[in-house]
Amino acid sequence: MLSPEFIGGSEDPVALVESCYRAVEMLLATHTARGLLIPRPWVDHPYGEEEITLLEEELLPAMAGFLERVEAIDQAIEADQEAEVAAHQAAAAAGLR
Numbered sequence: 001m002l003s004p005e006f007i008g009g010s011e012d013p014v015a016l017v018e019s020c021y022r023a024v025e026m027l028l029a030t031h032t033a034r035g036l037l038i039p040r041p042w043v044d045h046p047y048g049e050e051e052i053t054l055l056e057e058e059l060l061p062a063m064a065g066f067l068e069r070v071e072a073i074d075q076a077i078e079a080d081q082e083a084e085v086a087a088h089q090a091a092a093a094a095g096l097r
Contacts, residue, residue: 017066021067024055024059028052032052038051
């Protein structure tokens with residue numbers, strides 16, 4: 001489990017994925033535009049063209065799909081909550097009459 005300190009004081013893992021997605025996009029944009037390799041400090045071998053292509057073609061779409069699905073789930077939850085609030089308000093209004 002990630003500690004709140006690790007994810008910037010937030011306990012929202014989706015925010016962490018969003019932040020990582022933006023960071024990878026920016027890293028790819030800045031390095032590939034200049035033809036630079038992406039350093040990997042944990043091993044003595046930077047990401048080269050093949051690894052960068054995998055990040056662009058596999059990782060980013062997977063992360064984007066995850067974020068899109070979370071958004072769809074959140075919208076469904078919000079719609080259910082709005083319907084519940086409307087039902088309670090209608091019931092309260094009917095009880096006042």
